[in-house]
Amino acid sequence: MNVTTKHLIIYGYVQGVGYRAWVIEGARRLGLTGWVRNRAEGTVEAVFVGKRAAVLRMVEACRQGPDRARVTGVDSIDWIGDVPTDFRQLPTD
Numbered sequence: 001m002n003v004t005t006k007h008l009i010i011y012g013y014v015q016g017v018g019y020r021a022w023v024i025e026g027a028r029r030l031g032l033t034g035w036v037r038n039r040a041e042g043t044v045e046a047v048f049v050g051k052r053a054a055v056l057r058m059v060e061a062c063r064q065g066p067d068r069a070r071v072t073g074v075d076s077i078d079w080i081g082d083v084p085t086d087f088r089q090l091p092t093d
Contacts, residue, residue: 002051002052003049003050003051003052004048004049004050004051004052004055004056005047005048005049005055005078005079005080005083006047006048006055006059006076006077006078006079007045007046007047007076007077007078007079007081008044008045008046008047008048008059008062008074008075008076009039009043009044009045009074009075010043010044010045010046010062010065010071010073010074011043011071011072011073011074011075012065012069012070012071012072012073013068013069013070013071013072014042014043014044014065014069014070014071015038015042015044017065017066017068017069018066018068018069019044019065019066019069020036020037020038020044020089022065022066022069023036023044023046023058023062024036024087024088024089026058026061027046027048027058027087028087030050030054030055030057030058031050031051031054032048032049032050032054032055032058032087033048033049033050033083033084033085033086033087034046034047034048034049034050034079034084034087035047035084035087035088035089035090036087036088036089036090037089037090037091037092037093038092038093039092039093040092040093045093046062047079047081047084048079049079049083049084059074059076062074
């Protein structure tokens with residue numbers, strides 16, 4: 001299996017608009033593992049692990065976000081941490 005890992009920081013109007021729930025739904029639908037959480041400074045952070053095409057599709061979707069979000073930027077790097085076994089929401093960091 002061609003596995004890819006990505007770590008994202010999403011900027012803009014992304015908290016209080018259902019962004020995390022939208023990420024969870026999309027990631028699970030694509031068969032990804034990982035996590036999502038709000039950051040204290042107002043960004044959303046996410047890690048996606050799975051088949052390359054599915055991860056890249058989710059990364060591109062995060063550049064738009066759900067209807068009420070206004071994404072102004074996304075930083076994306078390879079994830080080098082532990083590989084999660086499911087997809088979940090973590091507490092705000």
